[in-house]
Amino acid sequence: xxxxxxxxxxxxxxxxxxxxxxxxxxxxxxxxxxxxxxxxxxxxxxxxxxxxxxxxxxxxxxxxxxxxxxxxxxxxxxxxxxxxxxxxxxxxxxxxxxxxxxxxxxxxxxxxxxxxxxxxxxxxxxxxxxxxxxxxxxxxxxxxxxxxxxxxxxxxxxxxxxxxxxxxxxxxxxxxxxxxxxxxxxxxxxxxxxxxxxxxxxxxxxxxxxxxxxxxxxxxxxxxxxxxxxxxxxxxxxxxxxxxxxxxxxxxxxxxxxxxxxxxxxxxxxxxxxxx
Amino acid sequence: xxxxxxxxxxxxxxxxxxxxxxxxxxxxxxxxxxxxxxxxxxxxxxxxxxxxxxxxxxxxxxxxxxxxxxxxxxxxxxxxxxxxxxxxxxxxxxxxxxxxxxxxxxxxxxxxxxxxxxxxxxxxxxxxxxxxxxxxxxxxxxxxxxxxxxxxxxxxxxxxxxxxxxxxxxxxxxxxxxxxxxxxxxxxxxxxxxxxxxxxxxxxxxxxxxxxxxxxxxxxxxxxxxxxxxxxxxxxxxxxxxxxxxxxxxxxxxxxxxxxx
Amino acid sequence: xxxxxxxxxxxxxxxxxxxxxxxxxxxxxxxxxxxxxxxxxxxxxxxxxxxxxxxxxxxxxxxxxxxxxxxxxxxxxxxxxxxxxxxxxxxxxxxxxxxxxxxxxxxxxxxxxxxxxxxxxxxxxxxxxxxxxxxxxxxxxxxxxxxxxxxxxxxxxxxxxxxxxxxxxxxxxxxxxxxxxxxxxxxxxxxxxxxxxxxxxxxxxxxxxxxxxxxxxxxxxxxxxxxxxxxxxxxxxxxxxxxxxxxxxxxxxxxxxxxxxxxxxxxxxxxxxxxxxxxxxxxxxxxxxxxxxxxxxxxxxxxxxxxxxxxxxxxxxxxxxxxxxxxxxxxxxxxxxxxxxxxxxxxxxxxxxxxxxxxxxxxxxxxxx
Numbered sequence: 001x002x003x004x005x006x007x008x009x010x011x012x013x014x015x016x017x018x019x020x021x022x023x024x025x026x027x028x029x030x031x032x033x034x035x036x037x038x039x040x041x042x043x044x045x046x047x048x049x050x051x052x053x054x055x056x057x058x059x060x061x062x063x064x065x066x067x068x069x070x071x072x073x074x075x076x077x078x079x080x081x082x083x084x085x086x087x088x089x090x091x092x093x094x095x096x097x098x099x100x101x102x103x104x105x106x107x108x109x110x111x112x113x114x115x116x117x118x119x120x121x122x123x124x125x126x127x128x129x130x131x132x133x134x135x136x137x138x139x140x141x142x143x144x145x146x147x148x149x150x151x152x153x154x155x156x157x158x159x160x161x162x163x164x165x166x167x168x169x170x171x172x173x174x175x176x177x178x179x180x181x182x183x184x185x186x187x188x189x190x191x192x193x194x195x196x197x198x199x200x201x202x203x204x205x206x207x208x209x210x211x212x213x214x215x216x217x218x219x220x221x222x223x224x225x226x227x228x229x230x231x232x233x234x235x236x237x238x239x240x241x242x243x244x245x246x247x248x249x250x251x252x253x254x255x256x257x258x259x260x261x262x263x264x265x266x267x268x269x270x271x272x273x274x275x276x
Numbered sequence: 277x278x279x280x281x282x283x284x285x286x287x288x289x290x291x292x293x294x295x296x297x298x299x300x301x302x303x304x305x306x307x308x309x310x311x312x313x314x315x316x317x318x319x320x321x322x323x324x325x326x327x328x329x330x331x332x333x334x335x336x337x338x339x340x341x342x343x344x345x346x347x348x349x350x351x352x353x354x355x356x357x358x359x360x361x362x363x364x365x366x367x368x369x370x371x372x373x374x375x376x377x378x379x380x381x382x383x384x385x386x387x388x389x390x391x392x393x394x395x396x397x398x399x400x401x402x403x404x405x406x407x408x409x410x411x412x413x414x415x416x417x418x419x420x421x422x423x424x425x426x427x428x429x430x431x432x433x434x435x436x437x438x439x440x441x442x443x444x445x446x447x448x449x450x451x452x453x454x455x456x457x458x459x460x461x462x463x464x465x466x467x468x469x470x471x472x473x474x475x476x477x478x479x480x481x482x483x484x485x486x487x488x489x490x491x492x493x494x495x496x497x498x499x500x501x502x503x504x505x506x507x508x509x510x511x512x513x514x515x516x517x518x519x520x521x522x523x524x525x526x527x528x529x530x531x532x533x534x535x536x537x
Numbered sequence: 538x539x540x541x542x543x544x545x546x547x548x549x550x551x552x553x554x555x556x557x558x559x560x561x562x563x564x565x566x567x568x569x570x571x572x573x574x575x576x577x578x579x580x581x582x583x584x585x586x587x588x589x590x591x592x593x594x595x596x597x598x599x600x601x602x603x604x605x606x607x608x609x610x611x612x613x614x615x616x617x618x619x620x621x622x623x624x625x626x627x628x629x630x631x632x633x634x635x636x637x638x639x640x641x642x643x644x645x646x647x648x649x650x651x652x653x654x655x656x657x658x659x660x661x662x663x664x665x666x667x668x669x670x671x672x673x674x675x676x677x678x679x680x681x682x683x684x685x686x687x688x689x690x691x692x693x694x695x696x697x698x699x700x701x702x703x704x705x706x707x708x709x710x711x712x713x714x715x716x717x718x719x720x721x722x723x724x725x726x727x728x729x730x731x732x733x734x735x736x737x738x739x740x741x742x743x744x745x746x747x748x749x750x751x752x753x754x755x756x757x758x759x760x761x762x763x764x765x766x767x768x769x770x771x772x773x774x775x776x777x778x779x780x781x782x783x784x785x786x787x788x789x790x791x792x793x794x795x796x797x798x799x800x801x802x803x804x805x806x807x808x809x810x811x812x813x814x815x816x817x818x819x820x821x822x823x824x825x826x827x828x829x830x831x832x833x834x835x836x837x838x839x840x841x842x843x844x845x846x847x848x849x850x851x852x853x854x855x856x857x858x859x860x861x862x863x864x865x866x867x868x869x870x871x872x873x874x875x876x877x878x879x880x881x882x883x884x885x886x887x888x889x890x891x892x893x894x895x896x897x898x899x900x901x902x903x904x905x906x
Contacts (some may be wrong), residue, residue: 003673004626005640029635050629050636051820051827052433077845078433091635119846210847237844239816242673245834246813247841249864252871257672273786275856305822312822424819431824436817440802440838443889447806448622448833452568452612455889457595465801465889479568490839491854493799500593500890 003242006048006093007033011086012068018154021119022084023060023072028094034067040101041126042233042261046241047071048093049082056238058123058260059097062133069094072122098241100261102127103231107203111140113195115216117188117208118147123233123260124207125155132165142169144195146188146212150174150181171195189215192223199224205261207233214272217264227265234259251276282331282430285317287351289337289344290371290399294416295362296320296336302419309423312430328354332429334422338364338399338521340371345396345405352406357429360402361422363415367487368521370415372399375521401521410435415485415518418470439490441465442482445473454481461501463514466492466524487519494528508536539758540742541750544727547605548579549745550688550716554649557741559686562618563651564611569597571611573618576651583608590696590770590882592891603727606652606720609696610881614809615657618648619681620664623832626816631825643677647684653714654690655707656699656879660809661687662713666873667812686737689714691762697770698882700895704775706879708765710734716742719758730758771882773895774902775866778876781901782867786859789905794897795855797890802835804884804892805861810877813841836860862894 013025024047028034039045039059048054055077061070075084086092104127112131116124131138143162147153153172163170173184173191184191189212204220206213213232220230236255239245248255251270253262270276286296300321302309309315316326333355339345352358360366368375374382375398383390402408412425412435421437428435438444442464446453454460454476462481464473470486488494498511515529542550555561555578563576566583576582582605589596590609600607629638653661661682668678692701692708701707710717715738719730730750733739750758805811815834820827834841837857842850851857869877878894885893 002640002676004675005638008635008638010635050631051431051818051824053816053818082432089634093636093638235844235847236850237840237842239814242675243671244667244673244675244812245815246836247815247834249836249860249868251863252868254872269783270786275851275853276786276860308822423822427820427822430822431820433818433820436819438838438840440835440840441799443801443803444806444833444835444838447803450572450574450613450617450622452570452572453595453803453887453889454568456593456887457569457597457612459594462889465799465803489801491800493797493854496797496799496890 003095004240006046006054006095008091009069009094011088011090011092014086014088017072020075020084021072021154022075023070024083024086025061025068025070026092026094027067027069029091037069037097039063039069039097041104041130042101042123043097043099044260045069045071045094045096046098046238047079047083048095049079049086050093052079052082054093054095055079055083056098056241056256058126058233060122060125060129062129072125074119095241098256100259102130102205102261103203104130107131108137109139111142111198111202112138113142113144113197113202113204115144115188115192115204115206115208116146117212117216119152121145121207124205127205128162132162135165139201140167140169141165142171142195142197144171144173144188144191146173146175146191146208148175150178169195187215188212189219192216192219197223199226202229204230205232206230210234210271227268228263230264231261232264233261281312281314283316283326283328284313284426285328285330285333285355286320287317287333287335288319289335289348289365289402290340291337291362291364291369293320293336295365295414298361298417298419298422299334302423305423309426313426329356330354331356332426333358335360335365335402336362338368338371338401339405340396340399342394342396348402348405357409358402358406359410359412359425359429360408361412361417363413363485363487363518365402366411366413366522367519368399368401370518370520372521373516374399375526376516399521412437413468413487414470418472421470438469440469441489442467442469442471442473442476442486445469445471446476449473449477451476454479455504459504461504461506461514463497466494466497483517484514484519484525487522488524492524494524495531498528498532508532512536539750539755540731540733540747541754542729542731542745542747544729546746547729550741551578551651553741553744554686559647559649561649561651564606564608566597570595571597571608573611573613573615579605582606582651587694588696590698590886592698592885592893593888594891595886602722604693604720604722606690606718607694609692609694609699610654610657610883612807612883612887614807614881614883615650615653615661616664616809618650619661619685620668620678620812623830624677626829626831629827641677643680645684646681647686648681649686649688651688652690652718653687654692655710656701656704656881657809658687658689658710658713659706659879660881663810663873663875663877663879664812666875686741687714689717689734691717691719691758692765693720693761695765695768695770696882696886698885698893699769699880700771700773700882701880702766702769703771703773704876704878704880709762714738719761721754721757721761723757728754730754771885771893771895773880773898775876778898779867779870781898782863785901786863787905788901790897790900791855791859793900793906794858794892795853797892798854798858799889800837800854800857801889802837803887803889805835805837806833807883807887808865809879809881809883810865811835815840836864862897865894866898
């Protein structure tokens with residue numbers, strides 16, 4: 001198969017999560033392609049909207065959900081807007097899956113701390129769904145999620161559901177308060193200072209704006225977490241997703257194939273520099 | 277159900293009409309275009325005018341008179357999307373040369389009764405007066421790029437108009453660099469792509485018709501031109517043509533003007 | 538074993554290749570430079586021409602002999618054939634509720650490259666690693682690459698911006714060619730010493746008049762390459778070069794070079810290993826038909842690193858020049874196991890303001906200003 005060619009996939013379900021945010025569940029049209037398709041949480045697909053172009057989208061569904069692949073996207077650019085206007089039954093293109101995945105095997109038996117900021121939570125959603133479906137394989141799960149303003153929080157019900165799960169903590173924060181916000185006010189790195197975790201037992205999966213991640217990592221390391229226990233998902237411009245358009249380079253890494261999930265100790269030298 | 281065709285309007289301000297002609301020059305594509313959109317106002321092509329509001333307005337020309345400064349406000353109000361076409365509408369055009377001079381002196385010299393002339397001190401781009409959705413530069417614009425912009429608006433996608441240097445276009449078409457191989461001064465490295473690197477393909481240096489590229493380093497290029505033997509007064513002049521009102525080119529011409537003392 | 542083909546016999550090799558269905562491309566004079574283009578035969582080669590190269594400067598000059606290959610590399614590289622500047626990847630049409638995608642058929646073109654220098658063979662090998670040795674080989678590149686016949690050339694003349702010796706990329710051919718030539722003009726004779734690098738090469742040579750080269754002729758050929766190695770216009774100290782870059786992301790030299798750099802992308806376009814591309818999706822006005830086109834792109838453009846939300850990752854020229862040079866000389870080693878530079882000097886010659894990477898590397902080795 002030529003990996004440059006989008007494969008037709010049917011939009012089987014479209015759910016609006018919040019204003020401008022949709023979950024699209026798609027099914028590859030060709031049986032052979034569908035059967036061969038395997039992914040791990042943290043990986044992404046390139047989704048193609050006819051005539052508009054394609055865009056990397058992390059996979060939020062569970063690898064065992066069979067033939068239906070889920071993506072949660074925010075309609076901001078021309079391609080995501082075109083994808084968001086598709087109706088159920090219509091066709092989009094899919095190339096993938098690409099890239100590295102979350103260390104869900106390594107996390108087994110450990111505490112997992114998920115740190116996300118802003119709207120960049122989609123890459124961690126797949127990991128969360130995976131962890132909760134196999135809850136007994138993991139020890140404590142702690143979620144720290146920050147948004148700019150209370151209105152930016154999506155998936156309220158999902159977070160409340162997770163909060164009620166055994167041995168699970170959910171910490172939500174907004175940069176500014178407002179409305180009926182009953183959670184914390186402040187930045188994610190500050191909230192992390194208050195969250196108790198055992199650095200020897202914990203593995204971190206993180207996604208969000210890079211400035212937030214830099215400060216959050218500083219806090220985690222200050223609290224004794226080893227750099228090799230921190231994984232983060234990065235975003236860069238991507239055209240081919242196959243490692244030869246060159247756009248997604250981040251120092252020696254190609255985010256499309258070495259990432260998007262990278263272990264912090266392997267990139268810490270450049271992660272704290274500007275414009276790499 | 278028949279889809280309502282989007283309405284297109286073409287407006288002219290201070291300009292030579294050359295950019296509107298690029299639209300007429302589309303010929304075959306123009307017929308296809310007429311299938312997809314209603315050309316509601318295009319006086320260069322037809323006297324028939326369909327009332328607004330318009331889905332897409334193409335604006336040619338700069339603002340040089342008080343009347344035009346008011347008229348552009350009305351155009352904006354009746355336009356869902358407003359796209360400037362050409363150097364005049366995008367940067368003030370060749371007529372922005374007046375911005376360096378005293379206009380009263382000109383009118384006194386040219387007209388028998390200068391008191392009848394109502395003109396502004398400066399020629400300004402459309403964006404100095406109203407919000408603009410997209411600026412398509414060039415003197416004149418490239419018809420392929422114009423069709424791309426119209427097609428992008430019709431299909432709700434971003435126009436594929438790259439703002440890198442002309443050099444990229446030269447290299448993609450295999451043209452040998454005229455500056456490196458023949459010592460011909462060329463503005464290509466500081467100029468916005470779009471023409472397809474036309475002049476260098478005919479062994480001419482780039483004249484900068486498409487305006488400044490995304491990050492023009494005119495100072496460094498100017499230094500190199502001097503090594504090629506170009507005097508400072510010529511460096512002032514090369515930036516004072518069709519794109520003289522574009523900020524980077526204006527600043528470059530003024531910097532070289534100071535050098536020549 | 539080396540063979541000998543007299544100057545007139547070269548034409549036989551070219552015509553044999555044309556007879557086998559190859560498109561002959563090689564150096565020829567056009568627009569004041571020696572470019573790579575279609576040639577009909579030896580008559581189109583730049584006989585008696587040479588070039589003078591410096592930072593930001595290239596001039597053709599007459600030689601005082603009739604050498605066919607008496608010049609260094611010009612503005613073009615073979616990547617324009619194997620990795621074309623612009624190509625369509627596929628077309629799509631709306632069909633019912635969906636769409637149908639038709640991949641672009643393979644071009645099927647078979648090129649015979651005439652006069653591929655050692656640095657250029659190395660550049661091709663480097664692009665092979667990018668396009669063929671990853672998880673997703675590029676089918677277009679593979680087709681063109683496998684179909685190509687390579688006539689290598691031991692350089693008889695180094696240019697003013699050459700430094701292949703520093704990059705261990707030349708001037709002598711090592712491998713990767715079908716036939717390898719050394720042009721010798723000495724003692725009133727003009728001949729080629731030919732090495733055979735493949736079975737296809739042996740077959741082509743077999744069809745033309747040749748004989749075994751004498752010890753003296755082989756020695757003369759070796760002398761030509763040895764002389765070239767001594768003529769390098771530039772040099773680069775590559776000791777610990779990866780670490781040099783990794784330690785100097787914040788060196789003051791980056792600001793200094795950014796003052797001169799035009800971010801015009803010429804260096805990346807002329808580089809024989811730079812492989813970056815972008816894609817554009819174009820549609821007809823009706824929105825019924827769409828095509829995806831791939832074209833050469835450059836890390837010097839602002840769009841290159843653009844992401845929604847964050848904007849361009851590399852907004853400053855400083856960061857874009859740093860990306861290019863660090864990639865070429867350092868991160869490339871981690872990515873593909875070798876430097877991305879072959880010392881051909883094109884980026885120096887064809888930089889409109891003569892920025893010289895060998896100078897930049899030397900400056901990085903000094904303390905930050």
